[in-house]
Amino acid sequence: MRVRVLGCHGGETPRHRTTCLLIDERITIDAGSVCRSLALDEQVKLDHMLISHSHMDHVKDLALLADQVIGRRAQPVVLHCGPETAETLSSSYFNNYLWPDFTRIPSPQAPVMKIDVHEPESSFRIPPAGVVASTTPAKGRRSSRPATSRRAGASRRPVRATTRAKSSTRSLEPLVEGEYEVRFIPVTHPVESMAMIIRGATGSILYSSDTGPTTRLWQVANQIPDLRGMFVELSFPNHMQALADVAGHYTPRTLATELKKLKNRDEIPLFIYHLKPTFYEATKNELAGLHLKNAHLVELTDEFTF
Ligand SMILES: [Zn+2]
Numbered sequence: 001m002r003v004r005v006l007g008c009h010g011g012e013t014p015r016h017r018t019t020c021l022l023i024d025e026r027i028t029i030d031a032g033s034v035c036r037s038l039a040l041d042e043q044v045k046l047d048h049m050l051i052s053h054s055h056m057d058h059v060k061d062l063a064l065l066a067d068q069v070i071g072r073r074a075q076p077v078v079l080h081c082g083p084e085t086a087e088t089l090s091s092s093y094f095n096n097y098l099w100p101d102f103t104r105i106p107s108p109q110a111p112v113m114k115i116d117v118h119e120p121e122s123s124f125r126i127p128p129a130g131v132v133a134s135t136t137p138a139k140g141r142r143s144s145r146p147a148t149s150r151r152a153g154a155s156r157r158p159v160r161a162t163t164r165a166k167s168s169t170r171s172l173e174p175l176v177e178g179e180y181e182v183r184f185i186p187v188t189h190p191v192e193s194m195a196m197i198i199r200g201a202t203g204s205i206l207y208s209s210d211t212g213p214t215t216r217l218w219q220v221a222n223q224i225p226d227l228r229g230m231f232v233e234l235s236f237p238n239h240m241q242a243l244a245d246v247a248g249h250y251t252p253r254t255l256a257t258e259l260k261k262l263k264n265r266d267e268i269p270l271f272i273y274h275l276k277p278t279f280y281e282a283t284k285n286e287l288a289g290l291h292l293k294n295a296h297l298v299e300l301t302d303e304f305t306f
């Protein structure tokens with residue numbers, strides 16, 4: 001599994017790009033910096049995008065990407081996300097007001113983008129390149145949670161142009177090269193936010209998504225036998241702890257506490273991302289003060305092989 005960093009910050013300046021990781025040139029985790037970081041021919045190669053949550057720093061490049069790959073792909077780009085994120089993308093983003101509904105353009109039968117909804121804790125397969133099926137359901141339990149979950153008090157349009165992907169508990173069946181199994185784990189954030197475990201033929205990686213203190217993700221991490229690396233968010237310095245708690249983010253202090261929930265922390269490489277540009281140096285210095293073993297502050301253009 002090759003991971004190329006396209007964006008690794010919690011904001012944008014000429015020196016900072018919002019979160020986006022590229023796997024094997026055809027899958028992204030989030031969509032913060034797809035268009036800034038990839039040439040047009042590279043953008044056209046994207047088949048699957050794992051969208052952790054609906055916040056703008058993680059979805060903003062979906063808009064321009066849809067516009068730029070139209071007419072250049074035989075299959076839609078599949079956006080994999082949880083139920084609330086799917087609803088937000090449909091009702092508040094590709095809604096023909098903020099941006100055209102590219103899940104129905106150029107036609108509902110052959111759109112530029114397709115939204116696949118996955119339940120929390122479910123797993124789904126991404127087939128190798130060249131295999132047409134958008135997702136392959138793993139075997140096992142299927143969740144019965146409804147396709148749309150409306151937030152109390154919110155006036156929202158119905159979800160449309162979404163396909164309910166079949167999903168199940170994690171399977172440990174072997175994977176061929178280029179095939180992936182993804183498991184969404186809900187974490188702590190003001191909106192639905194899905195951490196994810198991405199298992200490939202050579203092992204698994206963890207992506208925390210935006211989160212405040214959480215428990216379930218670390219329980220799951222402790223049960224993964226082939227965990228090769230963990231991408232974990234860090235957003236604010238310690239003096240912004242109150243804001244970090246309200247906004248569902250980590251400070252170095254939170255990070256240190258959270259990492260104690262892991263059994264074999266020092267043996268698993270840790271990749272820190274999502275620092276806010278405004279507080280970058282302060283946060284970086286406090287992170288260094290934790291003296292974490294086997295840890296790396298992710299930088300733009302970093303590339304890793306797992
Ligand atoms: Zn974010």
Ligand SMILES: [Zn+2]
Nearest residue numbers: 053055189210
């Ligand atoms: Zn967020």
